[in-house]
Amino acid sequence: MKRVRKAVFPVAGLGTRFLPATKAVPKEMLTVVDRPVIQYVVDEAKEAGIEHFIFVTGRNKTVIEDHFDVQFELYNTLAQRGKDDQLEKLQRLQPTPGQTSYTRQQVPLGLGHAVWCARDLVGNEPFALLLPDMIMQSEKGCMKDMVELYENTGGNVVAVQECDPAEAHKYGIVGKGEPIHNGFRITEMVEKPKPGTAPSNLYINGRYILQPEIFGILEQQERGAGNEIQLTDAMLKLTEEQPFYGYHFHGQTFDCGSPEGFVEANVAFALWRPDMHAKLAGTIESLLREARPAGR
Numbered sequence: 424m425k426r427v428r429k430a431v432f433p434v435a436g437l438g439t440r441f442l443p444a445t446k447a448v449p450k451e452m453l454t455v456v457d458r459p460v461i462q463y464v465v466d467e468a469k470e471a472g473i474e475h476f477i478f479v480t481g482r483n484k485t486v487i488e489d490h491f492d493v494q495f496e497l498y499n500t501l502a503q504r505g506k507d508d509q510l511e512k513l514q515r516l517q518p519t520p521g522q523t524s525y526t527r528q529q530v531p532l533g534l535g536h537a538v539w540c541a542r543d544l545v546g547n548e549p550f551a552l553l554l555p556d557m558i559m560q561s562e563k564g565c566m567k568d569m570v571e572l573y574e575n576t577g578g579n580v581v582a583v584q585e586c587d588p589a590e591a592h593k594y595g596i597v598g599k600g601e602p603i604h605n606g607f608r609i610t611e612m613v614e615k616p617k618p619g620t621a622p623s624n625l626y627i628n629g630r631y632i633l634q635p636e637i638f639g640i641l642e643q644q645e646r647g648a649g650n651e652i653q654l655t656d657a658m659l660k661l662t663e664e665q666p667f668y669g670y671h672f673h674g675q676t677f678d679c680g681s682p683e684g685f686v687e688a689n690v691a692f693a694l695w696r697p698d699m700h701a702k703l704a705g706t707i708e709s710l711l712r713e714a715r716p717a718g719r
């Protein structure tokens with residue numbers, strides 16, 4: 424079985440749910456506490472043993488490349504000022520030379536198309552796919568657990584979580600089959616099911632391990648929900664040839680592509696920080712006591 428060495432990050436999205444914040448700043452560069460959203464996702468991949476980071480970018484996203492590059496002037500200034508801990512923190516987050524690749528999704532044809540744009544950079548090996556809108560909070564990263572499941576099962580692995588059935592139409596939803604290791608066999612998949620037709624309340628939360636055969640299917644894939652080339656539709660076709668397993672993630676997931684999810688992520692990650700917890704918890708409590716009712 425081939426190891427999962429590469430991860431794909433589709434970062435070409437326009438961020439229309441978060442305007443005007445995302446007019447000039449990519450949504451992936453908005454900060455949760457003191458790190459851009461994309462850094463959380465890359466760190467999750469790193470923790471899972473990923474060695475190569477492939478970004479599918481678009482226009483106005485070059486600041487993401489700058490973020491993962493060396494910043495000589497800044498590093499020198501920090502060194503001269505004796506700010507060694509700051510310097511060390513930046514260097515720790517820095518990918519090593521040759522560990523990143525960038526390609527562009529030139530037209531916004533959907534997630535399936537964005538993934539297909541990475542086909543040559545991935546090559547003929549399994550890969551992790553992490554949707555950067557979704558950031559997760561748990562003791563052990565979601566992707567690390569998925570890699571462990573994959574090492575037992577092979578095939579393809581998709582992470583899922585429970586959602587309010589009334590929200591199922593916003594996501595990809597899977598059907599649950601028999602349990603295997605710390606996961607289960609996926610029986611069906613549907614992207615954005617019409618209300619009342621979802622096979623379960625288990626939604627795809629934005630983390631995948633996929634075999635390279637997905638690229639050939641994506642190449643032929645017709646447009647689906649939202650008139651976009653849907654990854655879920657291509658995965659469903661791949662189930663005819665290869666097994667798919669679900670990994671049920673039990674941590675917190677925040678959708679940072681929406682203002683509500685982004686604010687919740689900031690509060691949750693700040694509360695997790697020992698240096699911020701006490702003061703922030705006190706401020707939240709007093710704000711809740713004084714808060715005006717919604718709509719006023």
Ligand code: G1P
Binds near residue numbers: 595596614628654655
């Ligand atoms: C995408 C996937 C969907 C998944 C969701 C998670 O949808 O197509 O299956 O549930 O991400 O955020 P999108 O958010 O691009 O509409």
